[in-house]
Amino acid sequence: MELQAASSLSEQEIVRREKLSELRKLGIDPYPPESFLVNVTAKDILENYERDKLNYKDISICGRIMSIRDMGKACFAVIQDATARIQIYVKRDEICPGEDKKLYDLVWKKLIDIGDIIGIKGYVFTTKTGEITIHVLSFKLLSKSLRPLPVVKTTEDGKAHDEVSDPEFRYRQRYADLIIHPHVRENFRKRSKIVQSIRNFLLDAGLLEVETPILQPIPGGATARPFITHHNALDIPLYLRIANELYLKRLIVGGYDGVFEFAKDFRNEGMDKTHNPEFTVLEFYVAWKDYFWMMEFCEKLLEKAVTDLHGTTEVRVGEHAIDFKAPFKRVKFFDAIKEASGEDVRNYDEQALRAFCKKHNIQTEPSMGRGKLFDEIFSELCEKKFIQPTFILDYPVEMSPLTKKHRSEPGLVERFELMVNGKEIANAYTELNDPIDQRQRFEEQLKERERGDDEAMYIDHDFLRALEYGMPPTAGIGIGIDRLCMLLTNNDSIQEVLFFPQMRPEKFS
RNA sequence: GAUUCCGUAGCUCAGCCGGUAGAGCAUUACACUUUUAAUGUAAGGGUCCCGGGUUCGAAUCCCGGCGGGAUCACCA
Numbered sequence: 001m002e003l004q005a006a007s008s009l010s011e012q013e014i015v016r017r018e019k020l021s022e023l024r025k026l027g028i029d030p031y032p033p034e035s036f037l038v039n040v041t042a043k044d045i046l047e048n049y050e051r052d053k054l055n056y057k058d059i060s061i062c063g064r065i066m067s068i069r070d071m072g073k074a075c076f077a078v079i080q081d082a083t084a085r086i087q088i089y090v091k092r093d094e095i096c097p098g099e100d101k102k103l104y105d106l107v108w109k110k111l112i113d114i115g116d117i118i119g120i121k122g123y124v125f126t127t128k129t130g131e132i133t134i135h136v137l138s139f140k141l142l143s144k145s146l147r148p149l150p151v152v153k154t155t156e157d158g159k160a161h162d163e164v165s166d167p168e169f170r171y172r173q174r175y176a177d178l179i180i181h182p183h184v185r186e187n188f189r190k191r192s193k194i195v196q197s198i199r200n201f202l203l204d205a206g207l208l209e210v211e212t213p214i215l216q217p218i219p220g221g222a223t224a225r226p227f228i229t230h231h232n233a234l235d236i237p238l239y240l241r242i243a244n245e246l247y248l249k250r251l252i253v254g255g256y257d258g259v260f261e262f263a264k265d266f267r268n269e270g271m272d273k274t275h276n277p278e279f280t281v282l283e284f285y286v287a288w289k290d291y292f293w294m295m296e297f298c299e300k301l302l303e304k305a306v307t308d309l310h311g312t313t314e315v316r317v318g319e320h321a322i323d324f325k326a327p328f329k330r331v332k333f334f335d336a337i338k339e340a341s342g343e344d345v346r347n348y349d350e351q352a353l354r355a356f357c358k359k360h361n362i363q364t365e366p367s368m369g370r371g372k373l374f375d376e377i378f379s380e381l382c383e384k385k386f387i388q389p390t391f392i393l394d395y396p397v398e399m400s401p402l403t404k405k406h407r408s409e410p411g412l413v414e415r416f417e418l419m420v421n422g423k424e425i426a427n428a429y430t431e432l433n434d435p436i437d438q439r440q441r442f443e444e445q446l447k448e449r450e451r452g453d454d455e456a457m458y459i460d461h462d463f464l465r466a467l468e469y470g471m472p473p474t475a476g477i478g479i480g481i482d483r484l485c486m487l488l489t490n491n492d493s494i495q496e497v498l499f500f501p502q503m504r505p506e507k508f509s
Numbered sequence: 510g511a512u513u514c515c516g517u518a519g520c521u522c523a524g525c526c527g528g529u530a531g532a533g534c535a536u537u538a539c540a541c542u543u544u545u546a547a548u549g550u551a552a553g554g555g556u557c558c559c560g561g562g563u564u565c566g567a568a569u570c571c572c573g574g575c576g577g578g579a580u581c582a583c584c585a
Contacts, residue, residue, distance in 0.1 A: 011554045012519055012536050072541035091542060127543045148535065150520035153546045162520045162534055168577045224584065269584045480585055
């Protein structure tokens with residue numbers, strides 16, 4: 001077994017395994033079980049150590065070794081804990097005061113590597129070059145690393161050397177990516193902060209956080225191809241949810257006046273830098289409200305999230321400075337198309353729309369109905385123009401089978417989408433609560449499906465039954481959390497805001 | 510799914526027109542008790558993604574596959 005393993009290992013891996021057994025021979029457990037007391041973090045030291053006060057005299061800290069500079073009878077190394085990197089200073093005669101210098105000469109200098117996790121005790125001082133450093137009085141190996149870690153070296157002018165640039169490496173081995181790239185760790189902290197800020201906002205507003213089924217017998221609430229699975233005991237197909245909308249509305253029927261869920265949704269579609277098969281959507285529904293109320297609520301929510309994250313309402317995204325200061329601009333759907341094309345397509349029938357598309361070089365499919373055509377026209381002609389947060393409102397009824405018809409505009413529904421940086425971030429309605437109308441809308445969807453649109457919605461009879469009991473007037477919204485995080489962290493790939501983006505399975509030989 | 514680019518040491522990359530591989534960092538050895546891409550000297554390390562083909566000879570050319578990126582399609 002050893003031979004077989006050794007043949008596939010690199011030189012460096014073999015060396016580290018040899019060091020492992022060497023350590024064991026010396027009676028040192030490379031993976032000790034007991035806790036190591038930590039009384040300070042690297043960040044704490046770097047921010048609060050003051051040379052003259054001589055504080056941080058008796059510290060105990062753990063971290064991973066990120067670099068070592070061996071000076072002979074003394075060494076400098078850098079360790080990294082969850083908060084920061086800090087330099088440590090290991091002096092032979094300090095950790096080996098007696099005759100026996102084995103702990104330094106052998107254990108520290110030969111058997112400890114970059115990547116190893118150690119605990120140290122000592123005190124903080126400043127080197128003559130002015131760097132805050134931990135003077136090590138004793139150290140303990142807490143976990144031996146068996147793989148070479150590609151640590152980035154940065155020159156004085158900030159230029160990075162040997163930075164892992166292979167995205168495949170970074171996404172497949174995110175654990176290593178996180179170790180070697182502090183900014184990646186920071187990105188995900190930001191994501192957590194965004195979610196936390198929004199959650200607090202919703203809880204403060206009195207909404208109830210809920211959980212609803214991921215496995216659904218009918219994949220409803222959106223139009224998308226679902227993942228299908230099978231339940232053995234029930235012997236039925238089940239679908240991974242493409243949305244949780246219909247379940248959250250059932251809860252509004254049940255009498256809660258505000259519910260929200262940060263939901264993983266699943267869609268069996270293509271993958272690219274803005275699409276992952278599983279993704280996170282925040283949906284929430286508030287009774288007694290309409291979409292105008294929701295626009296204001298949404299503005300406040302985002303303004304707060306951005307401020308909590310950056311301390312200001314402005315975010316730098318690529319070339320643009322985007323300002324989330326409420327209120328956001330509002331543009332009506334058909335006004336946006338009119339603005340872009342000079343034509344008011346609102347009353348066009350399907351044929352006229354197809355002619356319009358042809359004129360503007362917009363590709364169409366025979367299976368597309370009016371709704372899809374409108375959708376296509378908007379995304380081709382208008383979407384990219386909205387850089388600053390802009391609400392697009394009053395969509396055609398064909399595009400929105402779950403939305404209440406507009407109170408004064410025939411053929412439209414009370415719906416808005418929030419566009420930021422040319423992309424849709426949120427989608428909201430005055431929710432359709434008329435069960436008869438809802439049934440008709442589902443039947444329209446059924447026709448679309450028969451026509452070849454395999455993403456049209458299925459009829460959910462239980463949902464209709466719920467509506468028949470009566471749902472209060474309600475405003476609802478879905479916010480794409482991944483895309484929001486991309487925006488607020490200035491990343492243009494969804495893979496940068498997902499710890500473990502979907503990848504083709506790796507082959508291990 | 511389509512098109513296109515890419516796949517050489519642990520990491521970053523070089524290797525043009527075909528002659529079985531190089532550099533820096535990392536690793537190993539020695540020196541060095543305040544360095545910071547530490548330094549100096551020396552050494553080791555590669556199924557050149559996989560499988561076929563052309564050829565006396567392939568990392569290099571051709572075909573197929575696998576994996577990744579980009580663009581497009583579907584979608585959020």
